[in-house]
Amino acid sequence: MKTTRTTYISKLATDLKPSGIRRFFDLAAGMEGVISLGVGEPDFVTPWNIREAAINSLERGITSYTPNAGLLELREEIAFYMNDQFQVDYSPKDEIIVTVGASSAIDLALRTILDPGEEVIVVEPCFVSYVPMVELAGGVAVQVQATKENDFKIQPSQLEEVITSKTKAILLCSPNNPTGTMLNKEELEAIASLAIEHDLLIIADEIYAELSYDEEYTSMAAITGMRERTILISGFSKSFAMTGWRLGFVCSPIEISNAMLKVHQYALMCASTMSQYAAIEALRNGRPEVDEMVKSYRRRRNYIVQSFNEIGLECHEPGGAFYAFPSIQSTGLSSQAFAEQLLMKEGVAVVPGDVFGESGEGHIRCSYASSLDQLQEAVRRIKRFVDTLQETR
Amino acid sequence: MRLTAKEMEIVEILEKDARLATDVIAKMVGLSVEETKQAIKKLEDSKVLVRYISIVDWTKVENHPGVRAMIDVKVTPKRGVGFDEIAERIYRFDEVSDVYLMSGTYDLSIIVEGKSLNEVANFVSQKLSTLDSVISTTTHFILKKYKHDGIIFENDTNKDKRIVVSP
Ligand SMILES: Cc1ncc(COP(=O)(O)O)c(C=O)c1O
Numbered sequence: 001m002k003t004t005r006t007t008y009i010s011k012l013a014t015d016l017k018p019s020g021i022r023r024f025f026d027l028a029a030g031m032e033g034v035i036s037l038g039v040g041e042p043d044f045v046t047p048w049n050i051r052e053a054a055i056n057s058l059e060r061g062i063t064s065y066t067p068n069a070g071l072l073e074l075r076e077e078i079a080f081y082m083n084d085q086f087q088v089d090y091s092p093k094d095e096i097i098v099t100v101g102a103s104s105a106i107d108l109a110l111r112t113i114l115d116p117g118e119e120v121i122v123v124e125p126c127f128v129s130y131v132p133m134v135e136l137a138g139g140v141a142v143q144v145q146a147t148k149e150n151d152f153k154i155q156p157s158q159l160e161e162v163i164t165s166k167t168k169a170i171l172l173c174s175p176n177n178p179t180g181t182m183l184n185k186e187e188l189e190a191i192a193s194l195a196i197e198h199d200l201l202i203i204a205d206e207i208y209a210e211l212s213y214d215e216e217y218t219s220m221a222a223i224t225g226m227r228e229r230t231i232l233i234s235g236f237s238k239s240f241a242m243t244g245w246r247l248g249f250v251c252s253p254i255e256i257s258n259a260m261l262k263v264h265q266y267a268l269m270c271a272s273t274m275s276q277y278a279a280i281e282a283l284r285n286g287r288p289e290v291d292e293m294v295k296s297y298r299r300r301r302n303y304i305v306q307s308f309n310e311i312g313l314e315c316h317e318p319g320g321a322f323y324a325f326p327s328i329q330s331t332g333l334s335s336q337a338f339a340e341q342l343l344m345k346e347g348v349a350v351v352p353g354d355v356f357g358e359s360g361e362g363h364i365r366c367s368y369a370s371s372l373d374q375l376q377e378a379v380r381r382i383k384r385f386v387d388t389l390q391e392t393r
Numbered sequence: 394m395r396l397t398a399k400e401m402e403i404v405e406i407l408e409k410d411a412r413l414a415t416d417v418i419a420k421m422v423g424l425s426v427e428e429t430k431q432a433i434k435k436l437e438d439s440k441v442l443v444r445y446i447s448i449v450d451w452t453k454v455e456n457h458p459g460v461r462a463m464i465d466v467k468v469t470p471k472r473g474v475g476f477d478e479i480a481e482r483i484y485r486f487d488e489v490s491d492v493y494l495m496s497g498t499y500d501l502s503i504i505v506e507g508k509s510l511n512e513v514a515n516f517v518s519q520k521l522s523t524l525d526s527v528i529s530t531t532t533h534f535i536l537k538k539y540k541h542d543g544i545i546f547e548n549d550t551n552k553d554k555r556i557v558v559s560p
Contacts, residue, residue, distance in 0.1 A: 025558040038558035128560045177560075299406065299421040306420040349557055370553075372410070376417060 016132050020355025024339065028349040035378045037366040038349040040177065042322070044241040044369075046278070047289040053281035054245075054274040062273060068265040070098025070249070071276045077283040078249055086209065086219040088232065090251040097257060097264055098271045098279075102207045102235040102248035103129060106171075108267070109203050109231045109250060110137035112260045118168040120203075123154045124357025125325075127177045127205070134171070142167070145359035148327060151316045152179035152359075156190040163194070169201040169231075170194075172220065175208040178356045178365035179325040180301075180318020185218040192223045201256075203231045207248070210239035210290055212320035213298040221251065228253050238321070239290055240282045245275040297322050300368045300375060307379045308366075311386050322369040325353065329362040331389050339364055345388075346381040394439055399424055400432055404441060407433075411445040448544050452537070458508050461490075461535045464517065465499040467528040476500060479526040488516050499531070510534065 007014070028034050045051075069075060075092035082088050090096050099105040106129070110120065116138045122130045124143050134141040142162050146154040159170060170191070175182040183191075195202050204220035221230040235248025250260065301318065308315040308326040315326035328338045335352035342348050342364075353360030368375060396404065402422045406413060419429040436442045451457045468479045476494050483503055484492040491504040507513035513532070522530050538546055 019560070021558055021560050025556065028557045034557060036555075036557040039555045040559045041555055043553065043555070295405075299402070302423055303417060303420040351558060372413070372417070 012136060016135070019128050021128055021351060024343075024349065024351060024355075027340070028343055031343070031347060034343070034347045034349050035370070035374050035381065036349040037368070037370060037375075037378055038351050039367050039369060040323075041243040042238060042241040042293065042369050043371065044293055046240065046242050046245070047282075047286060049285055049289075050240065050242070050278045050282045054278040057274050057277035062277065064273065066098075066270045066273050066276055068270050069094075069096065069261055070271055071273075071280070074098055074276050074280050074283075075249075077280055078251075081283045082219075082232075082234075082251060086206075086217065086222060088219050088221040088227065088251065090232075091254070094254050095251055095257045097250050097261055098276060099235075099248045099250055099264065100268055100271050101237060101246045102205065102233050104268060105233045105235070105248045105250035106130070106203065106205065107133050107137070108260050108264055109233065109252075110134055110139060111267075112256065112263050113168060113201060113231075114139040115168075117166065119164060119166045120168060121159060121162055121170045123159075123170070123172055125152065125176070125178050125353060125360035125363075126171075126173055126356055128355060130171055130173075139168070140166070143357060145357065146179070146181070147359050148316070148363070152176065152181040152325070153183060153187060154191070156194055159191065159194055163198050163200070167198065167200055169203050171203045171205070173205040173207075174220075175212055175318070175320025177208065177321055178323050178351065178353065178360065178363075179316075180321045180323045181316075182212055182215065182217070182319030184215055185223070188218055188220055188223050192220065192226050195229055196225055199229075201229050201231060202226065203233065205233045207233065207235050208238050208321040209234060211294060211297055211322060213294070213301060214317075214319050217320075231256060236279050236282060239293075240279075240286055241293065242275075242278070242282065245272070245278060247271055247275040247279050297368070300370075300372060303372070304366065304368045304375055304379070308382075311379070311383045312390075313382075313386065322367055324366045324368060325360075325363050326366065327363050331386060332393065333389070335361055335364055342382065342385050346385045348378050348381050348385075394441065396436075396441070400436060403429065403432055404436060407442060407445075448541060450538070450546055452546075460507055460510055460513055462505050462507075462513050462517075463533045463535065464503050464505060464521070465495075465531040465533075466501040466503060466521070467499045467530075468501060468526045469528060470500075471526065479524065482524055482526075483521070486516070486520060488513075488520075499529075 075096045078096050079090050079092040110133055114137045119140045119142045120134045122141045122143050124145050131141040144158050144162055146152045202220055209217050221227050221232045232251040236242040304324050305315050305317055312330055313326040315324055335354050339350050339352040351365040353363030399422050406418055415429050416426050419426045451459050470476050471478055480492055488505050489503050490506050493502045495502050505513050517530055517532055
């Protein structure tokens with residue numbers, strides 16, 4: 001008998017929500033003269049010595065696979081770097097896996113730890129991929145909302161409220177995309193003690209750790225008792241301006257790491273070889289460039305946050321990453337309407353806060369990884385837009 | 394002179410863009426506009442900020458006939474004053490924009506600017522080589538400027554190639 005299907009697409013894929021970012025990209029991409037504060041990546045080009053290291057590896061004809069976990073030489077550099085910068089201790093041999101961006105590290109972690117129906121608490125507003133990735137891994141994403149009132153810092157009581165017998169892990173990102181909020185040691189400790197009490201894992205997305213501007217950065221894995229239950233995710237995209245190289249890594253205790261390596265070897269084999277050579281150079285000799293970039297981001301943050309507050313868009317001071325997340329509630333518009341009208345009237349692209357989760361509503365994400373000239377022009381245009389809104393109200 | 398952290402930041406910012414508005418600098422370093430103005434004035438008065446100049450790409454200007462040459466100069470140092478006296482003799486010429494004392498096979502490296510090859514050649518043969526202490530000169534004309542004072546000319550590496558909106 002002949003069979004016919006109504007669709008070839010899986011239910012899981014069908015049910016995935018289209019990304020709100022995508023819609024804005026489509027709107028903005030066709031327009032001329034747009035100043036974009038909508039970009040989630042550094043405005044720096046990868047430092048030359050790092051690019052040169054990749055070119056050199058190609059010239060030497062190093063074009064084959066690397067070990068599944070990545071070049072040992074690179075893992076050794078990562079181990080040294082993580083210890084040096086964040087006082088966490090991982091064995092390069094069996095506790096570090098080099099991945100295809102932090103993205104694939106998050107995916108890897110989720111697929112390795114989740115049984116069908118197990119819950120992962122996702123703190124919103126957050127990176128748009130978290131919830132879909134949990135769902136694709138067969139888990140259930142339980143969203144909790146960090147709010148403006150708490151400077152977008154999640155309160156332990158909020159987490160406690162949603163912990164059930166099915167909860168397996170909490171997915172945390174600090175400094176955060178989109179809010180820039182960074183959790184300090186005490187705040188991490190409070191969350192850690194919950195994790196310990198309920199025997200939960202913490203997936204700590206620390207990809208923006210280097211980009212912290214005021215306080216010393218504390219890694220979740222450095223909190224007492226947390227190394228054994230933390231899956232620490234980081235990468236080269238943001239701190240070394242290497243987004244297009246697709247290179248990240250994940251550090252975790254040996255048992256988890258071994259299981260992840262099994263998944264990784266079948267799904268991806270290994271990360272790009274030339275990128276790994278570039279990354280070795282980044283870790284060995286990239287420090288001065290990173291420091292320069294951090295300095296530059298900090299100044300731009302100071303400029304943009306104060307400018308937003310002057311315009312009347314209330315903005316908390318983000319401790320890290322390169323995003324400001326001002327409130328646009330004073331305008332009476334929804335974040336979608338604000339972002340859309342701002343784009344159409346003034347040609348400034350920002351990302352409406354609600355695409356990062358419910359509590360992002362009433363805010364817009366403005367990346368300040370743009371030249372100061374662009375930022376100044378964007379501020380002028382946003383001010384004009386907001387002023388016109390106030391007049392017509 | 395020791396600078397405070399904020400003063401240091403102001404200098405670093407101005408070194409990259411001397412035309413940045415004071416209120417923008419103020420926000421970047423977290424000072425009031427008035428404090429920033431005072432800090433800049435202090436830095437100017439103490440000649441930490443010496444002058445504000447532009448980096449010009451004269452090659453873009455068709456009717457600008459300028460040429461630059463780097464000249465290696467071997468000299469005989471003088472007792473008591475070493476190289477300083479001859480260096481001063483040389484840097485006093487308006488044609489000379491830079492003078493460095495070098496290690497290696499020659500002593501002074503100087504940069505000379507002129508309207509034409511001829512003008513520079515005349516300067517070298519008539520003024521520079523005739524100085525008593527000058528033993529020899531080697532003149533290299535600059536054909537094209539790729540990078541100057543950390544600024545790359547004519548290169549699209551620094552163009553924003555990112556997609557307009559991304560996660
Ligand atoms: C919070 C967060 N995690 C992970 C990623 C993905 O980074 P990668 O380029 O390493 O895959 C991003 C990128 O925007 C991010 O903002």
